[in-house]
Amino acid sequence: MSVTAPKGFRAAGVTAGLKSTGKRDVALVVNDGPSAAAAAVFTSNRCIANPVIWSKQVLADGTVSAVVLNSGGANCYTGAFGFATTHHTAEAVADAIGVSAGDVVVCSTGLIGVGDETFRRHVLDGVALAADVLEDGAAAGDRAAEAIMTTDTVAKTATREGPGYTIGAMAKGAGMLAPGLATMLVVITTDADLESAGLDAALRAATRTTFDRLDSDGCMSTNDTVVLLASGASGVTPGAEFTQLLTELCAELCRKLQQDAEGASHDVTITTVGAASEQDAEDVSRAVARSNLFKAAIFGNDPNWGRVLAAAGTTDATFDPLVLDVTINGVMVCKEGTPHEPADRVDLTPRDTLVEIDLHAGTDTATILTNDLTHDYVHENSAYAS
Amino acid sequence: MSVTAPKGFRAAGVTAGLKSTGKRDVALVVNDGPSAAAAAVFTSNRCIANPVIWSKQVLADGTVSAVVLNSGGANCYTGAFGFATTHHTAEAVADAIGVSAGDVVVCSTGLIGVGDETFRRHVLDGVALAADVLEDGAAAGDRAAEAIMTTDTVAKTATREGPGYTIGAMAKGAGMLAPGLATMLVVITTDADLESAGLDAALRAATRTTFDRLDSDGCMSTNDTVVLLASGASGVTPGAEFTQLLTELCAELCRKLQQDAEGASHDVTITTVGAASEQDAEDVSRAVARSNLFKAAIFGNDPNWGRVLAAAGTTDATFDPLVLDVTINGVMVCKEGTPHEPADRVDLTPRDTLVEIDLHAGTDTATILTNDLTHDYVHENSAYAS
Numbered sequence: 001m002s003v004t005a006p007k008g009f010r011a012a013g014v015t016a017g018l019k020s021t022g023k024r025d026v027a028l029v030v031n032d033g034p035s036a037a038a039a040a041v042f043t044s045n046r047c048i049a050n051p052v053i054w055s056k057q058v059l060a061d062g063t064v065s066a067v068v069l070n071s072g073g074a075n076c077y078t079g080a081f082g083f084a085t086t087h088h089t090a091e092a093v094a095d096a097i098g099v100s101a102g103d104v105v106v107c108s109t110g111l112i113g114v115g116d117e118t119f120r121r122h123v124l125d126g127v128a129l130a131a132d133v134l135e136d137g138a139a140a141g142d143r144a145a146e147a148i149m150t151t152d153t154v155a156k157t158a159t160r161e162g163p164g165y166t167i168g169a170m171a172k173g174a175g176m177l178a179p180g181l182a183t184m185l186v187v188i189t190t191d192a193d194l195e196s197a198g199l200d201a202a203l204r205a206a207t208r209t210t211f212d213r214l215d216s217d218g219c220m221s222t223n224d225t226v227v228l229l230a231s232g233a234s235g236v237t238p239g240a241e242f243t244q245l246l247t248e249l250c251a252e253l254c255r256k257l258q259q260d261a262e263g264a265s266h267d268v269t270i271t272t273v274g275a276a277s278e279q280d281a282e283d284v285s286r287a288v289a290r291s292n293l294f295k296a297a298i299f300g301n302d303p304n305w306g307r308v309l310a311a312a313g314t315t316d317a318t319f320d321p322l323v324l325d326v327t328i329n330g331v332m333v334c335k336e337g338t339p340h341e342p343a344d345r346v347d348l349t350p351r352d353t354l355v356e357i358d359l360h361a362g363t364d365t366a367t368i369l370t371n372d373l374t375h376d377y378v379h380e381n382s383a384y385a386s
Numbered sequence: 387m388s389v390t391a392p393k394g395f396r397a398a399g400v401t402a403g404l405k406s407t408g409k410r411d412v413a414l415v416v417n418d419g420p421s422a423a424a425a426a427v428f429t430s431n432r433c434i435a436n437p438v439i440w441s442k443q444v445l446a447d448g449t450v451s452a453v454v455l456n457s458g459g460a461n462c463y464t465g466a467f468g469f470a471t472t473h474h475t476a477e478a479v480a481d482a483i484g485v486s487a488g489d490v491v492v493c494s495t496g497l498i499g500v501g502d503e504t505f506r507r508h509v510l511d512g513v514a515l516a517a518d519v520l521e522d523g524a525a526a527g528d529r530a531a532e533a534i535m536t537t538d539t540v541a542k543t544a545t546r547e548g549p550g551y552t553i554g555a556m557a558k559g560a561g562m563l564a565p566g567l568a569t570m571l572v573v574i575t576t577d578a579d580l581e582s583a584g585l586d587a588a589l590r591a592a593t594r595t596t597f598d599r600l601d602s603d604g605c606m607s608t609n610d611t612v613v614l615l616a617s618g619a620s621g622v623t624p625g626a627e628f629t630q631l632l633t634e635l636c637a638e639l640c641r642k643l644q645q646d647a648e649g650a651s652h653d654v655t656i657t658t659v660g661a662a663s664e665q666d667a668e669d670v671s672r673a674v675a676r677s678n679l680f681k682a683a684i685f686g687n688d689p690n691w692g693r694v695l696a697a698a699g700t701t702d703a704t705f706d707p708l709v710l711d712v713t714i715n716g717v718m719v720c721k722e723g724t725p726h727e728p729a730d731r732v733d734l735t736p737r738d739t740l741v742e743i744d745l746h747a748g749t750d751t752a753t754i755l756t757n758d759l760t761h762d763y764v765h766e767n768s769a770y771a772s
Contacts, residue, residue, distance in 0.1 A: 047699025047707045077695060079724035112692020113725045219679045220700050222692075292678070292759075293605045293767050300768025306498020306608075309463060313433025314606050321433045338465035339499045373678075373768075375761050381679050382686025382759075 002141030002157035005168030006191035008032050008231025010134040013143030016126025018072025024147035026126025027069045029187050030097055030134055035232030038064035039200035041207050043224035049076030050083040051106040058105050062196025064229055065099035067187050069107040070123050071150050076222045078115030085120040092124050096131035107185045107225045109150055145170035148185055156256040160245040164236035165192035167245055171253040186226040193232035202243040203228045210250035214369045216261040218290040258369045263376025266298050266353045271367040274358040280317035281366035284357055287311045295373035298353055303346035305333045319359040327356040388527030388543035391554030392577035394418050394617025396520040399529030402512025404458025410533035412512025413455045415573050416483055416520055421618030424450035425586035427593050429610035435462030436469040437492040444491050448582025450615055451485035453573050455493040455534050456509050462608045464501030471506040478510050482517035493571045493611045495536055531556035534571055542642040546631040550622035551578035553631055557639040572612040579618035588629040589614045596636035600755045602647040604676040644755045649762030652684050652739045657753040660744040666703035667752035670743055673697045681759035689732035691719045705745040713742040
């Protein structure tokens with residue numbers, strides 16, 4: 001089940017010719033209401049793709065009737081022609097389903113610089129095909145989730161049941177996973193009845209500790225979009241549990257993105273505890289997550305805790321460097337800044353890897369999810385465009 | 387020629403048993419004066435090794451009589467015992483050559499967490515051996531340069547001749563090359579006659595645009611030290627050209643460090659022009675230098691300019707994202723934010739790679755030197771400790 005799990009949504013995923021493999025490459029998600037409330041978060045990159053420029057404007061009034069997504073081209077740095085393509089795409093969706101183009105979110109993913117006339121023709125063909133086969137069943141949601149895959153090896157979906165309402169979601173992303181956000185497109189639907197302000201607050205709360213803390217390779221995308229649509233079709237106005245359920249759903253999608261990260265052989269959870277603030281804890285965890293030396297060591301099953309500390313030392317977090325502890329997969333290899341349990345006791349053969357840094361400076365904590373740096377990562381990312 | 391090129395210096399490089407290969411691993415450089423003026427810059431990492439804690443104190447009065455350096459162990463996060471080892475090492479040098487321990491700089495390089503009793507014994511053995519064979523010839527300088535190598539494949543030295551004086555240097559470093567500084571030990575000697583304040587100003591000016599802009603893999607070391615010793619033995623007080631010559635010498639060493647970076651197959655020069663400030667230009671160049679996706683693309687001979695812009699967009703530099711130009715090896719692949727010359731015109735087969743980003747926001751410029759992300763980098767850094 002995916003974006004069609006809640007009542008009031010139809011979806012489609014079709015083959016429009018953007019992917020040379022002939023796989024599905026255009027997805028459409030339509031909110032049939034009665035409500036069209038929505039919220040979204042976008043990449044914090046300043047260099048953004050045409051669909052992001054467009055969709056930020058669409059979200060300005062908190063109303064979204066449909067989301068159209070394509071893989072096979074990011075439509076980023078494609079000039080005025082590329083922006084016109086996004087505009088035409090929204091208008092084509094609007095015409096097909098009888099809504100305003102100003103209520104259609106557009107998402108694209110693929111190579112930057114790809115967005116020529118062929119790209120435009122394929123996307124518009126895809127919109128026509130998708131509009132014809134919109135359905136509200138589980139299979140339609142699955143087809144949509146499949147159509148947004150790029151280097152993903154599996155389609156990523158999640159659902160949560162609240163009291164009297166449902167939340168459904170699909171996500172794509174397999175690299176360039178970094179804060180604010182990542183090469184990530186996520187559509188979340190719910191039949192709960194919430195105004196856009198309430199959706200926005202819930203979505204920001206949920207992404208702050210989930211997608212924003214997934215940092216696979218330190219690289220930030222130009223196209224990231226996470227959009228939340230509420231149809232209100234359940235007639236239920238949810239309570240505070242909605243944010244909790246939404247956060248759980250986002251966390252599940254994060255884990256699925258991490259587990260499918262390009263070329264990774266370890267899923268690394270880096271938790272900093274004993275911090276003076278949550279921001280300090282996040283900064284330290286993220287610095288470790290971005291150390292290529294640390295990430296290469298984990299690939300080599302080498303519990304090289306020196307590289308953890310060398311990364312921690314690049315931050316402004318409050319701590320005394322001489323009393324830091326480092327624990328890897330349950331073995332405290334460094335205590336108070338001195339070698340402690342023998343590093344050869346650490347078993348790094350499981351894919352799941354846990355690194356804990358204790359700053360002994362307070363009570364706050366934060367976790368970053370990352371991956372190791374592998375030969376397959378280098379291979380996939382050196383050969384992607386060619 | 388190396389640190390013994392200027393008058394007034396003796397050096398040694400000996401085998402003390404720290405390297406399992408039996409290669410030289412302890413170096414000693416002695417300033418016989420008449421002056422003992424000195425300056426140094428250290429890693430800006432907050433997690434620093436015992437020799438750095440010690441040597442920062444030594445430099446407080448601007449007087450240095452000798453520098454002792456070892457490979458085969460970083461003596462970092464080795465606790466009180468490790469600091470005592472550094473202290474004993476300085477005292478052993480002081481006793482052997484008849485100076486104050488407070489004027490002996492200590493540098494260590496190798497694995498973090500290595501600094502036990504065996505390490506101490508080997509280092510102290512090395513000091514005794516080195517003190518016995520101090521010489522002022524070129525061969526002695528070369529032996530010292532050899533003794534500080536870790537994963538370096540070549541010893542790195544450089545000299546410059548000023549009017550009536552000489553500058554000589556040795557450096558080690560082959561990875562973890564990042565600002566402020568890198569896994570880098572550099573000893574620079576001169577027989578010019580300058581006070582420590584003048585040396586400090588010249589050294590900071592030189593390193594600001596050289597070692598601080600070498601960013602091989604974004605990782606910052608715990609042990610970096612660049613120390614400049616002046617013997618005054620030439621009797622010449624240099625003019626403003628000293629800083630220029632020193633900068634040239636540091637730039638030459640930077641290139642040698644870049645060219646020997648672990649596993650690299652491209653030496654990448656990233657220049658940002660048209661910036662509103664030098665800091666903006668540096669920030670953009672460095673963001674690109676730290677993008678694993680960009681670095682993997684260069685390894686794959688793929689002129690993926692989208693990854694250049696995606697990295698630029700993560701900075702706070704002043705620019706309009708829609709008018710950026712990107713030129714790779716002389717081919718302007720992106721002009722005013724739109725695809726321009728065909729990317730397949732870019733020849734990335736040479737090791738030297740030039741990337742230029744024009745922000746169209748001013749007249750300032752800055753260059754960062756980096757390397758690509760290769761299978762060999764992953765291999766070397768996943769297998770180093772084991």
